[in-house]
Amino acid sequence: MRYGICLEGKKEASLISWAIGRISLAERVRIPLTNSLRERVEPMIEIGEDVGLGQKIAVPASVDSVSVHASISGRITDIRDFPYPLGGMRTAIEITAHEENRREFYQPIEREDWNNLSREEILKICQELGLVDLVPEMHPLHKKILKVGEKSSFLIINACESEPYITTNHALLMSHPVEVLKGAEILRKTLGAERVLLALEDHQLEVAELIKSKIYFLRWKNYEVKLFRARYPQGNPSILASDILKAKFEGSGKFAEIEAPVFDAATLYALYEAVVYQKPLIERPVTIGGGCTVESRNVWLPIGASFQDVLRKCRGLLREPGKLLMGGPMRGFAQQSYEVPVLKGTQAILALPREVVKKGKEGPCIRCNRCVEACPVEISPVLVATASEFGDFDLARTYGAEQCIECGNCSYICPAKRPMLDWIRAAKQDAIILEEDFVDIHQNQEQDLLSGAKIR
Amino acid sequence: MRVKTQLPPHISASSSVPQIVWKIVAALFPLIGVSLWFYQWDAVRVFAFSVLGSLTAEFLCTFLWKGKLTLYDGSTILTSLLLALMLPPTLPAWMIILGSFFAVFFGKEVFGGLGHMPFHPAIVGRVFLQVTFPVSMSFTLQPLEGLSRPAPFLWMKEEIYLNMPPLPGLLLGNYPGTLGETCIVAILVGGLILFWQRLIYWEVPVLFVLTVSLISWGMGLHPWESVLVGGIIFVACFIITDPVTTPLTREGNRVFSVLAGVLVCVLRKWTSSLEGIGFAILMANALTPWLDQWIRPRGTRSNERGKR
Numbered sequence: 235m236r237y238g239i240c241l242e243g244k245k246e247a248s249l250i251s252w253a254i255g256r257i258s259l260a261e262r263v264r265i266p267l268t269n270s271l272r273e274r275v276e277p278m279i280e281i282g283e284d285v286g287l288g289q290k291i292a293v294p295a296s297v298d299s300v301s302v303h304a305s306i307s308g309r310i311t312d313i314r315d316f317p318y319p320l321g322g323m324r325t326a327i328e329i330t331a332h333e334e335n336r337r338e339f340y341q342p343i344e345r346e347d348w349n350n351l352s353r354e355e356i357l358k359i360c361q362e363l364g365l366v367d368l369v370p371e372m373h374p375l376h377k378k379i380l381k382v383g384e385k386s387s388f389l390i391i392n393a394c395e396s397e398p399y400i401t402t403n404h405a406l407l408m409s410h411p412v413e414v415l416k417g418a419e420i421l422r423k424t425l426g427a428e429r430v431l432l433a434l435e436d437h438q439l440e441v442a443e444l445i446k447s448k449i450y451f452l453r454w455k456n457y458e459v460k461l462f463r464a465r466y467p468q469g470n471p472s473i474l475a476s477d478i479l480k481a482k483f484e485g486s487g488k489f490a491e492i493e494a495p496v497f498d499a500a501t502l503y504a505l506y507e508a509v510v511y512q513k514p515l516i517e518r519p520v521t522i523g524g525g526c527t528v529e530s531r532n533v534w535l536p537i538g539a540s541f542q543d544v545l546r547k548c549r550g551l552l553r554e555p556g557k558l559l560m561g562g563p564m565r566g567f568a569q570q571s572y573e574v575p576v577l578k579g580t581q582a583i584l585a586l587p588r589e590v591v592k593k594g595k596e597g598p599c600i601r602c603n604r605c606v607e608a609c610p611v612e613i614s615p616v617l618v619a620t621a622s623e624f625g626d627f628d629l630a631r632t633y634g635a636e637q638c639i640e641c642g643n644c645s646y647i648c649p650a651k652r653p654m655l656d657w658i659r660a661a662k663q664d665a666i667i668l669e670e671d672f673v674d675i676h677q678n679q680e681q682d683l684l685s686g687a688k689i690r
Numbered sequence: 691m692r693v694k695t696q697l698p699p700h701i702s703a704s705s706s707v708p709q710i711v712w713k714i715v716a717a718l719f720p721l722i723g724v725s726l727w728f729y730q731w732d733a734v735r736v737f738a739f740s741v742l743g744s745l746t747a748e749f750l751c752t753f754l755w756k757g758k759l760t761l762y763d764g765s766t767i768l769t770s771l772l773l774a775l776m777l778p779p780t781l782p783a784w785m786i787i788l789g790s791f792f793a794v795f796f797g798k799e800v801f802g803g804l805g806h807m808p809f810h811p812a813i814v815g816r817v818f819l820q821v822t823f824p825v826s827m828s829f830t831l832q833p834l835e836g837l838s839r840p841a842p843f844l845w846m847k848e849e850i851y852l853n854m855p856p857l858p859g860l861l862l863g864n865y866p867g868t869l870g871e872t873c874i875v876a877i878l879v880g881g882l883i884l885f886w887q888r889l890i891y892w893e894v895p896v897l898f899v900l901t902v903s904l905i906s907w908g909m910g911l912h913p914w915e916s917v918l919v920g921g922i923i924f925v926a927c928f929i930i931t932d933p934v935t936t937p938l939t940r941e942g943n944r945v946f947s948v949l950a951g952v953l954v955c956v957l958r959k960w961t962s963s964l965e966g967i968g969f970a971i972l973m974a975n976a977l978t979p980w981l982d983q984w985i986r987p988r989g990t991r992s993n994e995r996g997k998r
Contacts, residue, residue, distance in 0.1 A: 398701070563701040591700050597707050597763070598805030602933045603940070606987055613989040616938060617982075634989035642699035649705045650805070656697055 238465035239608045239643050241564070243437060244398040247530035248523045252408035254532045257547040263305050263538030264316045264326040264575045267292055269372040273299035277327060283310050287337045288514050290362075291327055300364045300374045303514035305536035308332040319541075319560040319574040320370070320567055326538070326575065342511035348420075351509065353379075356424045363508040364515045364578075368500040370561055372579040375501065381491050382425050388494035389427040390478060391418050391502060394435050394462060394469035397562025400582045402519040403499040405532040407441045411448045414499050415457070417506030421497065422456075429456045432499075433474050435464040466564060467610055467641040471496035500581075515578060522548045524563075524584030526555040535576045541583055542572035556588035563590075564642045597650040605644035605654060611637045615644035619657035630661035638662060707804070710889060711764035717883040718771055718928070720876040725775065725869040728833035732779035733869055737771070739783045743790030744770035751799040765804040769793055772812035772928060775870025776921060777819070778830035785826060789819040809975045810935045817968040830866045860918045871921035881927035891940055894947045895926035901951025909959060922954070925967055935975045942985040949981075950974035 267275045274295040285291060285304040292302035312328035351359070359365075360376040367373045391414070393403040407414055418430050434442050442459050449457045462468050462477070475494040500519060507513040516537055523530035528549040535544060541558065545551060559566035560580050576583070605615040613634035621630040635658055644654035725733045748766045752759045761767075770790050777786060793815025801807045820827050855865040863873030870877070884890045899917050906916035917923065930936060930950055937946050953973050957966025 557700055559700060564699045566698055566700065568696045568698075568700060586700060593702055594706050598803065600707055600710070600805045600933050601936075601938055602710065603938050606939055609987070611989055612987045614938065614987045617986060633986070637989040646699045646701065647703050649703070649707050649710055651702060651706070653697075655699070659697075 236610075236612065237607055237643075238467060238610050239647060240464070241396070241398050241466045241646075243464070244525075245395075245401045245404070245437075248399065248401045248521050248532055249404060251531065252405050254402075254405050254409055254519045254534055256534050257544070260306060260331070260536055260539035260543045260547075262308075262311075262328065262330045262540070262543070263536055264328045264540065265291070265302055265305060265538035266316070266318060266324045266326045266575060266577065267302055268299065268324065269366065269577065269579070270298075272296075273374075275299050275302060277313060279310050279327070281310050281313060284308070284332065284334075285310060285329060288340050288516055290514070294361060298374065298377060300361050300366060300376070301514070302327070303364050303516050304329055305516040305538050306331055307337045317571055317574050319569060319577060319580070329538070340513055340516065342507075342513060345510060345512050348510050351420075353424050356420065356509065359508055360505070363513070365501070365504055365508055366515070366578050368498050368504060368518055368578055369581070370565070370567075370577075370579040372577065375505065378491065378495070378497075379421075379424060382495045384426070386425060386493050386495055387428045388475075388478060389418060389422050389425060389430045390471075390474060390494055390496040391430065391432040391499050392469060392471060392474060392496045393438070393441065393499045394433050394474060395562075395581075396435065396464065396466040396469040397564050397566075399523050399584055400521050400562050402521050402532055402581055404438055404441060405521075406499055406503055406519050408444060410503055411444050412452070413506045414502050415445070415448060415452065415454070416510070417502030417504075418457075418497075419454070420505060420509050421502060425495065427495075429458065430454075431478060432457070432459045433478070433496075434459060434461050435468060436461045437464050466643065467639070470610070470639060470641060472639065473610055518576075518578060518580070520544075520576060520580055521582040521584075523582065524555065524559070524586045525590060526551050526553055526585035526587050528552055535580075537578055538575045540573050540575055541569065544576065544583060545572070545585070551585055553587070555585035556591040557586045559584040559586060564646065565640070594651040596652055599648075599650055599652060602649060604647045604649065608643040608647045610641055610643065611639055613637050615654050615658060618661060619644070619652065619654045622657040622661040627661045630658070635661040708763045711768055711804075713887050713889060714884065714928075715764055715768050715771065717880040717887075717889075718768075718775070718870075720879040720883075721775060721870045721873065721924075722771070724863065724873040724876040728863070728873075729779040729831060729869065732831065735783065736777055736779055736781065736786055736869055737774045739786040740770040740774035740777070740790040741767065743787035744773075744794040746787070747791045747794035747799060751795065751803075757803075760803060763804055765798070766794055769798060769811045769815075773815045775924065775928075776812065776816045776868050778827060778868050780830055781819075781823075781826055785819060785823055789815045792818045805934055807934060808978070809972050810929055810932055813929060813968050813971045813975075817972060820968060830868065832866050833864055833872075854915060854919070857915075860915065867919075868921065871924040874918060874923050877923050877927050884927070884931065890927075890931040891943055893940075894931050894936075894943050895923075897944055898926040898930055898947040898951045899923065901948050902954055905952065905955040909955070920958075921967060925971060929971060930974070935978060937978050937981040937985065939982075939985055939987065942981045945985060946974060946978065946981055949977065 275292040276295045277292045279285060279291050287307040289304045290301050291304050294300055306329055308329045308331040310327060311330045315323035316326040318324040357376045357379060365375040367375060367378055393407055395403055422430050432445055442461055445459050467473060475496055479494050504515050517534045519532050520535045521532050558569040560569060561567055561582055599616060609615055617633045618630045618635045621633060638658050642655050648654055744766050773790050773793050793811045797809060797811025797814035798807045859865050861874045865872060881895055885892055899922060902922055903913045903917045907913040930947055937943055950970055953970035954967050957970050
């Protein structure tokens, strides 16, 4: 990446302790059945039924989807549409904790000879235990593995968290380094990759040292740690993969999915637990923070716990936040209600203060060229956005609108506070017809925003 | 159309347009200080009437088109200060007011205000005054003495210098000239402030001055005396570094400054205007959209030829 921007990290508060804490379990969870419009699952329980922790509650009805598991033990109280953090409503199963069958922790059962599983068995485990890539796109893991090409020589563990506040991967690698490495080894065997590369940013030196020492003691020769300059959006899989392959950036997908597959460190940890301990994906590490929370920390959260419960368990908010976000401040999703559930792709729950999210008054472009210098894919955001603003989407695409990876640098850097990314996205969406999940996500969010509700 | 502020990114950089413009104004302070020292009350008079004329234009436009007053972004003040620095201290008050009114009204506001003007407004005002009142524009005072004398002048057509002071005087600007174009040291301090605040690319002034110097040398003139008079350094640091009227990309800006340098030399040599620099900048400004179209980033995923 030639350009990119320097963002203030603001990671100190949640890194006071590396330990990822556990808060006492939620009383009620709402587990969304699907995470993209292509997935189809069949619920296999009835309202009123009792379920145990980790029990399967929905089976996949198509190859694109994964199973869903109960993330707390309790009673099924509802199956209907609930607010979804990426916008709109999604069908979710509501489980309310129950005194009779309360179980606090998942009892691990070690799988026999987990070291010698075939590729098909791993794929089956991924689908059965509900594994997805633990990033907001939430691609099912078995699909992602199937997509990887035969001649991929690299496996990249992505621990670059280039967005401010988020430290889940940092904390996870500090507290469970060997588990993540073993998860990577399982995946490496499955993919047939030769080398594994852990991508870190240059402020994560302690992680680099720890992982290097673990690799040394494990005597794994084909593992290496690579530090990148801490610039946003270094953690973008496509940019990371093209940087590592030293190739020209080829847009979303090609490198990151086929030639040098990029997996989040949290995904590898979940894979390790699923393969070795048969644990379904019922919880994930999440950074709670953003400046308005009393406690900023990393915690394991059950999938489906509502933001409200989570914030309350972390001793609540200091003041009313300007925005409640799922994910980082650059690419996260603003929430209209506190009732939305934690998803498998929720990396952070951030309550940002008013003065941080405050946007200045929009003015005319003064052609300062800062957006061009910030753009990681080296298009000219100002030309694209201006063409799009005047309704000429074709011209905007000639200027390279489709190459945009929606990192948000141009909107961030613009001194005239112009919503550059919104214009670019408008030009893009005229072009792309619901091809990728993240397009669904943005469109859903946009439709939902038309109603214009604010956080109360 | 609607601004969807709920969409990411949710944070934004702290810099703003008014901040950038006021920083440029601050970079003019060394120059303003020197001109006040050189010409005392004459300088005060020029600055005051220039600001007055530009404010009149701004208020008139707000009134005419029922827009919002945008004084806070500082661009009107910046235009009037830049114009004042390019005027001789002896210019009558009504001419100053007229020129600065013209600069803001026809240079900036008729195009839609800050960010929309194709030509640099201060240069528009200066060219207007030069064309309309050539005699008043060419007489000036000896600094610190108050004697009326003609400005030193490079008669390129004949390859002779008139009233040229020695080199230290050329750098300090202690010779008759306009308010702000003579003191090279103060201009360079301002330029360094702009560079330090990352408001300009260093190549832009450097390439411009080098181009003018080399071409003048090729025409048989003194390589550095030809750039030290006639406001070349001032234009290099403060006029062609203006973001609005110059190309977007760094590469485009390099081409722009070379082009402007060539035009300055051409106009100095082969036209009847005394100092072709104003027209040269206006012509280069007019080429900006073409430069933008020609030199633009093509993206990393593109097969188009051109800038990577």
